[in-house]
Amino acid sequence: MAEKIISRGFKGRARETDRALRERVPPGQYETKEFPVLSAGPTPRTPLGRWDFSIYGEVAEDLKWTWDEFLKLPRETFKTDIHCVTKWSKLDTVWTGVSVDTLLAGVDLDAQPEVRHLVAFCDGGYTTNLPLADVRNGKAWVVYEYDGRPLAPEHGGPARLLVPHLYFWKSAKWVRGLKLVREDRPGFWETAGYHNYGDPWKEQRYAGD
Amino acid sequence: MARQLKWQLGTVVEIRQETPRAKSLILDLPGWTPHLAGQHVDVRLTAEDGYQAQRSYSIASPPEDKYLMLTVERIEGGEVSPYLVDELRVGDQVELRGPIGGYFVWDARDEQDGGSPLFLAAGGSGMAPLMAMLRHRANSGATVPTRLLYSSRSHEEIIYREELDRLSADDPSLRVIHTLTRRRPPDWAGYGRRIDLAMLADTAWKPAEKPLAFACGPTALVEAVADYLLELGYEPERIKTERFGPTGG
Numbered sequence: 001m002a003e004k005i006i007s008r009g010f011k012g013r014a015r016e017t018d019r020a021l022r023e024r025v026p027p028g029q030y031e032t033k034e035f036p037v038l039s040a041g042p043t044p045r046t047p048l049g050r051w052d053f054s055i056y057g058e059v060a061e062d063l064k065w066t067w068d069e070f071l072k073l074p075r076e077t078f079k080t081d082i083h084c085v086t087k088w089s090k091l092d093t094v095w096t097g098v099s100v101d102t103l104l105a106g107v108d109l110d111a112q113p114e115v116r117h118l119v120a121f122c123d124g125g126y127t128t129n130l131p132l133a134d135v136r137n138g139k140a141w142v143v144y145e146y147d148g149r150p151l152a153p154e155h156g157g158p159a160r161l162l163v164p165h166l167y168f169w170k171s172a173k174w175v176r177g178l179k180l181v182r183e184d185r186p187g188f189w190e191t192a193g194y195h196n197y198g199d200p201w202k203e204q205r206y207a208g209d
Numbered sequence: 210m211a212r213q214l215k216w217q218l219g220t221v222v223e224i225r226q227e228t229p230r231a232k233s234l235i236l237d238l239p240g241w242t243p244h245l246a247g248q249h250v251d252v253r254l255t256a257e258d259g260y261q262a263q264r265s266y267s268i269a270s271p272p273e274d275k276y277l278m279l280t281v282e283r284i285e286g287g288e289v290s291p292y293l294v295d296e297l298r299v300g301d302q303v304e305l306r307g308p309i310g311g312y313f314v315w316d317a318r319d320e321q322d323g324g325s326p327l328f329l330a331a332g333g334s335g336m337a338p339l340m341a342m343l344r345h346r347a348n349s350g351a352t353v354p355t356r357l358l359y360s361s362r363s364h365e366e367i368i369y370r371e372e373l374d375r376l377s378a379d380d381p382s383l384r385v386i387h388t389l390t391r392r393r394p395p396d397w398a399g400y401g402r403r404i405d406l407a408m409l410a411d412t413a414w415k416p417a418e419k420p421l422a423f424a425c426g427p428t429a430l431v432e433a434v435a436d437y438l439l440e441l442g443y444e445p446e447r448i449k450t451e452r453f454g455p456t457g458g
Contacts (some may be wrong), residue, residue: 005218006303007254009296012262013288028263030288037428040312042435046236087263089253089318103406124445154432192311205251206309207211 020124021091024081026200029089036088037154044123044174045153053142053159054177058115059107067158073098076141080164082171082199095162097143099177100135103202104152107180117184121162123174129196130163130170132180139165142175167198167205210227216253217241221223221301222276227368231282232294233269236303243272244412246341246405247314247423247451250279250307254315264289267338267425267451268308269369280368282334313423313451315342317349326414326420327355330404330434332426335367335453336377339425343376343383352382358412360404360430363392388411404430406437416442425451 016022016031048067055063077096084087099200109132111116118135120128134140144151146160151157157171163170163204167190190196195204203209225231249267262309270278291374317323327346327422329339337421346355367387377385378456388400388408400408412418422443424434433449438448 004255004259005302006257007292007303008301010254010256010262010292011261012254012256015260028261030262037432038454039450042448043432043448044440044445086265092270154428188312206214208213 024091025089026083027203028205029087029200030081030091031084032088035090035155036084036086038084039084039124039154039173040126041124043153045104046123046158046174046176048158051101051158052176055103055107055180056177057118057179057181058112059180063103063106070142070159071144072097074102077145078141078163082162082164082168084168085194085198085200085205089200094147095141095143096148097141097147097159097162099138100140100142100161101138103142103178104136112207113181117181119179119181119185119187120172120175121179122172123176123179126172126174127187128161128172129185129187129190130168131184131197134163134166135178139163167195167200169194170198197204212353214309215304216304216352219277219305220298221297221303224297224299225275227280228366229283230294230366231280233278233280234293234297234303235270236277236279236305238277238305241277242308244268244308244316245311245316246271246345247338248308248310249338250277250305251291252279252293253306254292255304256264262289265309266284267341267453269337269340269344271341271348273345273348278436280334280340285421306318306457313338313425313449314335315421315423317337317346317351317353322421323351324353326418327353328413328420328422328438329355329357329422329427330360330409330430331357332360332404332430333362333453334368335424335426335430335451337425338451340369340372342423343373346383347380352380353415353453354382355383356386356412356414358388358408360388360390360406360426362390364389364397404434404437406440409434409437410441413438413441413443418445420447422448423451424448426453428452 049065140163161172161175219238225233264310266279269280281293
């Protein structure tokens with residue numbers, strides 16, 4: 001709608017006066033200090049003794065780590081903002097985990113330029129799709145700590161994908177593997193009306209946005 | 210590429226006080242794409258200086274209704290819900306787009322899901338999308354055995370109370386079970402605690418009946434219901450959840 005429809009009597013909350021802070025909240029989002037939980041089904045609880053993480057699909061050889069092996073991989077602790085499609089954003093969240101670059105180090109991606117997509121697979125059956133380029137070069141992690149503590153099951157623990165530059169449904173909870181594929185394959189929410197890519201700065205919430 | 214969900218203008222035709230903290234807004238939306246019971250909409254408000262706020266609300270009306278109903282619970286200190294509950298008047302216009310969400314839905318005509326016994330668990334205003342399902346079920350003349358377990362703080366905070374009484378009185382295949390967690394009338398004979406395993410064991414369908422479960426409410430309630438239903442033997446993929454957290458709404 002070109003012309004803005006004013007909601008009679010609506011004032012909204014106090015505007016953030018810090019411009020730098022204000023500019024970190026994408027359009028249509030509001031900042032929350034809480035950490036809401038959203039998922040489509042029950043919280044899966046896989047014992048760590050049975051947990052593993054795989055890189056498979058279009059790779060010469062599948063890569064797999066047990067929980068203990070995963071914890072021995074080089075870890076990074078970093079601070080980032082997250083944006084959920086249900087309108088909340090949370091600033092300066094602190095995570096610890098393994099960069100997807102580290103996980104993909106054993107895959108000769110340059111030798112197969114036609115492989116440009118991946119699907120994240122999770123306990124509980126959830127899937128989400130991403131362009132490979134969006135998880136490389138320091139853009140994505142598999143995290144197992146939030147705010148210095150083990151990641152709680154309802155927030156995706158023991159480990160979740162974290163792709164902070166896209167809406168948070170792309171940061172798949174309870175992730176167990178990344179499957180490299182040639183053709184894009186829309187995942188759970190992407191086939192249920194949500195946007196295929198999900199850039200919060202372009203407000204790509206729903207299919208067609 | 211899918212067609213974009215456009216912002217539409219809805220006109221408030223009626224406002225219903227459901228409970229001390231919740232109101233239903235009944236909106237006229239010309240050209241609305243029929244929704245499925247369980248779906249939600251995004252509401253957008255614009256202040257005079259151009260500032261905008263968006264929130265999601267479940268649709269409480271069934272697809273068959275002429276008007277769209279949203280039930281909004283006033284969240285203390287919230288930005289959008291106090292406006293919708295306290296300020297909005299009949300005749301005002303609201304921008305919204307939808308319907309959104311293709312998973313937490315129930316369709317009486319669906320060959321698979323339409324025949325499964327339904328178990329619905331709600332907490333507070335999490336009742337809204339489940340109410341859309343019950344209304345849709347009644348409108349379609351569906352007789353699929355259905356049970357609703359609804360947790361409210363007190364008797365006066367039960368949303369749609371009279372309509373739920375009426376629906377279950379008219380329909381032997383529908384049973385509505387309330388639990389009141391904070392205050393109870395002196396003569397209350399129903400449950401008086403938070404939903405727990407024993408309550409679900411008593412009220413939910415047995416897994417052998419291949420039920421389909423929907424749970425909607427605050428995170429703690431939804432997590433508990435989903436965990437306990439798993440414990441009782443429900444298939445994880447037959448438990449659909451939606452959270453209604455007071456997250457600044």
